[in-house]
Amino acid sequence: MKKFLAIFVAKQASFWSRIFGRGGGGALPGVLALRIYPEIVKDLTENLSKGVVLVTGTNGKTTTSKMIVEILEASGLKVLSNSGGSNLARGIASELAMKSSIFGKIKEEIGVYEVDEATLPEVISYVKPKAIVITNIFRDQLDRYGEVDKTAAILKKAIESTPESTLILNADDPIVASLGKDKENVTYFGITDERLNAKSDLAIDIKDCLICGAELVYPHRYYGHIGLYVCENCGFARPKTSIAAKNVKLSPENTSAAININRESGNLSLPMTGLYNLYNALAAVSTANFLKIKSTIILKTLNNQKPAFGRMESFETGGKKAVIHLVKNPTGFNQVLEAVTQNRKNKTALIVLNDNFADGTDISWIWDVEFELFKTGFRKIIVSGIRSEDLRLRLKYANVTSRIIKSEKNLNTALNLAIDETKTDETLYILPTYTAMLGIRNILVQQGILKNYWSK
Amino acid sequence: MQKLTIFHLYPDAMNLYGDLGNITTLVRRMHERAIDVDLLDIKRGDKADFKYADIIFMGGGQDRGQKAIAEDLAKRGKEIKSEIEKGLVALTICGGFQLFGKYFKTSDGEMLEGISVFDAYTVGSDKRCIGNIVIDVSTQKWNSPLKTLVGFENHSGLTYLEGSTKPLGKVMIGYGNTGEKKDEGAVYKNCYGTYLHGPVLPKNPHFADHLILSALKRRYGKSASLKKIDDSLEIAAHKAAITRSRTAKTVHI
Numbered sequence: 001m002k003k004f005l006a007i008f009v010a011k012q013a014s015f016w017s018r019i020f021g022r023g024g025g026g027a028l029p030g031v032l033a034l035r036i037y038p039e040i041v042k043d044l045t046e047n048l049s050k051g052v053v054l055v056t057g058t059n060g061k062t063t064t065s066k067m068i069v070e071i072l073e074a075s076g077l078k079v080l081s082n083s084g085g086s087n088l089a090r091g092i093a094s095e096l097a098m099k100s101s102i103f104g105k106i107k108e109e110i111g112v113y114e115v116d117e118a119t120l121p122e123v124i125s126y127v128k129p130k131a132i133v134i135t136n137i138f139r140d141q142l143d144r145y146g147e148v149d150k151t152a153a154i155l156k157k158a159i160e161s162t163p164e165s166t167l168i169l170n171a172d173d174p175i176v177a178s179l180g181k182d183k184e185n186v187t188y189f190g191i192t193d194e195r196l197n198a199k200s201d202l203a204i205d206i207k208d209c210l211i212c213g214a215e216l217v218y219p220h221r222y223y224g225h226i227g228l229y230v231c232e233n234c235g236f237a238r239p240k241t242s243i244a245a246k247n248v249k250l251s252p253e254n255t256s257a258a259i260n261i262n263r264e265s266g267n268l269s270l271p272m273t274g275l276y277n278l279y280n281a282l283a284a285v286s287t288a289n290f291l292k293i294k295s296t297i298i299l300k301t302l303n304n305q306k307p308a309f310g311r312m313e314s315f316e317t318g319g320k321k322a323v324i325h326l327v328k329n330p331t332g333f334n335q336v337l338e339a340v341t342q343n344r345k346n347k348t349a350l351i352v353l354n355d356n357f358a359d360g361t362d363i364s365w366i367w368d369v370e371f372e373l374f375k376t377g378f379r380k381i382i383v384s385g386i387r388s389e390d391l392r393l394r395l396k397y398a399n400v401t402s403r404i405i406k407s408e409k410n411l412n413t414a415l416n417l418a419i420d421e422t423k424t425d426e427t428l429y430i431l432p433t434y435t436a437m438l439g440i441r442n443i444l445v446q447q448g449i450l451k452n453y454w455s456k
Numbered sequence: 457m458q459k460l461t462i463f464h465l466y467p468d469a470m471n472l473y474g475d476l477g478n479i480t481t482l483v484r485r486m487h488e489r490a491i492d493v494d495l496l497d498i499k500r501g502d503k504a505d506f507k508y509a510d511i512i513f514m515g516g517g518q519d520r521g522q523k524a525i526a527e528d529l530a531k532r533g534k535e536i537k538s539e540i541e542k543g544l545v546a547l548t549i550c551g552g553f554q555l556f557g558k559y560f561k562t563s564d565g566e567m568l569e570g571i572s573v574f575d576a577y578t579v580g581s582d583k584r585c586i587g588n589i590v591i592d593v594s595t596q597k598w599n600s601p602l603k604t605l606v607g608f609e610n611h612s613g614l615t616y617l618e619g620s621t622k623p624l625g626k627v628m629i630g631y632g633n634t635g636e637k638k639d640e641g642a643v644y645k646n647c648y649g650t651y652l653h654g655p656v657l658p659k660n661p662h663f664a665d666h667l668i669l670s671a672l673k674r675r676y677g678k679s680a681s682l683k684k685i686d687d688s689l690e691i692a693a694h695k696a697a698i699t700r701s702r703t704a705k706t707v708h709i
Binding site (some may be wrong): 009101139147149166207208213330361362363364365366368386387389390392393394396397 | 468469472473474475476477480483484494509518519520521523524587588608610653654655658659689690692693695696697704
């Protein structure tokens with residue numbers, strides 16, 4: 001009875017939320033459903049014949065989950081997922097309540113959920129996942145999680161509570177790889193390419209071996225603490241991978257690599273920029289391979305990817321091109337900047353820094369971002385958001401000339417200004433934190449330029 | 457040409473929360489006054505003679521980073537202390553601040569020995585003091601219309617001051633050293649400790665300039681002075697941070 005009531009109330013909440021134009025309702029239906037019937041997630045996921053895959057990590061959760069879902073769907077499976085990007089337990093409960101019949105029956109066969117690192121223990125207490133995918137662990141919203149070490153400790157404990165689950169881990173991230181040490185059902189993915197080397201020394205989160213504390217040695221470092229590493233003291237080293245990318249080629253709009261799946265070689269050609277997206281794709285390949293999806297389906301789907309909500313979403317207005325890149329932590333921002341600056345043409349930027357809870361209330365991380373890269377190639381930079389003054393100051397200390405910078409607190413005005421300042425042959429790069437991204441998308445949806453993300 | 461030497465202690469292990477921005481700020485504000493800067497990174501095991509330092513800086517770190525460097529710092533403790541007695545300028549943040557006190561007893565009972573520059577000790581706790589912070593520093597004789605420091609704190613260690621060590625300021629918004637008394641940070645001679653990240657110096661140009669001027673006076677004599685520069689963006693960010701501190705919600709773990 002409680003189950004029935006929980007699903008009913010959640011469906012009602014979502015319905016009225018849409019009617020009143022407040023979006024898909026996001027987490028609200030889930031909040032209500034969980035309050036009425038706390039077992040709802042456990043109960044409903046037991047109906048999924050092929051089980052549940054959880055995707056966690058600091059960066060790339062949304063993109064990786066989206067890739068996995070599309071591969072599984074291309075193979076003919078019916079998939080449940082929290083594609084709206086509400087990756088807390090209530091978001092998952094929302095999605096389940098929406099998709100199930102009023103009597104709790106679900107026609108889908110498998111669930112793919114992105115889960116916040118701190119939420120993983122709670123979600124695992126509801127549902128024993130078939131696989132847990134961990135993309136990477138970086139400095140994120142430290143005000144919420146404490147420290148990188150603390151995040152790793154939370155994940156470690158969560159993993160130990162579900163020993164039957166297979167771990168799909170990034171071999172090139174020593175923090176993530178250390179979680180698979182001495183475990184049996186682990187599979188690793190990574191990149192082996194000695195021509196790739198990090199450009200930035202900023203925001204390296206760890207330098208010490210997580211097993212013994214000695215300094216890690218990196219024969220090759222790709223970015224942040226991601227790369228090929230070894231501890232010369234205890235022997236902890238980057239593990240062997242079952243899915244590896246080689247011959248990586250990066251361009252402003254495409255990332256390609258040679259990749260082996262079950263000894264069959266194939267070519268990955270992602271229509272996305274940035275090494276971080278290659279890692280997302282490798283995580284998706286590993287997961288799909290674990291679920292026994294054919295390699296041809298995997299590659300075909302990935303090679304026809306469209307970006308996830310607010311991640312490299314592009315649009316055109318008045319003949320001008322614009323791209324939205326969500327930025328939420330120093331490594332992510334540095335990676336986006338590295339990708340953006342591969343476009344050598346003149347460009348403009350709109351950077352928006354908010355410090356609401358979902359953005360992380362501590363904004364000091366912008367000092368670990370290489371704003372110096374804005375010195376060349378940008379014709380105009382607009383700064384906005386709740387903490388626009390901090391952005392403006394950061395640009396000053398990065399020696400970006402004040403002539404090209406404009407501060408505009410009002411987001412609507414800032415967006416219009418940024419579009420006006422962009423010439424027809426140029427690209428506007430919009431770099432917002434999470435809640436700023438939602439604000440910008442709202443404005444663009446109202447202007448009919450972007451679609452609501454829930455009206456797929 | 458005047459020249460100052462900055463020793464950055466353990467930039468590899470103690471580099472949380474954009475603390476590097478403090479170095480960026482010091483260097484830029486010196487360059488704007490045509491002061492030459494020598495910046496030296498001091499890592500575990502590196503040779504360093506603190507007689508050559510004008511300013512030393514040590515940032516915050518994770519527990520692991522702090523444990524990793526505590527032993528190395530202890531070996532240099534006597535030398536650093538003797539230079540600070542002679543007026544060496546130092547800025548220590550969070551984990552660095554804690555290790556410049558007598559000891560840090562972590563929440564799992566482990567003792568990390570500090571170098572006792574500050575007459576202070578730190579005890580780990582279960583709660584975490586997180587959020588925007590504003591402190592009143594009007595008792596400091598810094599030549600500036602700004603009378604506050606703004607930043608972001610994130611610590612579970614609680615620091616208690618004793619004896620001749622005075623607080624840096626009084627908490628207006630936030631927790632400070634213990635979350636109970638109003639004290640924030642510590643001052644002993646020209647050595648400063650604080651829990652303020654943000655990083656602290658960019659948005660608090662008066663504090664940055666006070667550190668630079670103190671170092672100049674020690675090296676070049678009491679008549680040394682600092683040319684005024686345009687701080688309008690710094691002050692705008694300082695004021696915006698105070699306004700935001702009044703409204704932003706603080707989240708506890």
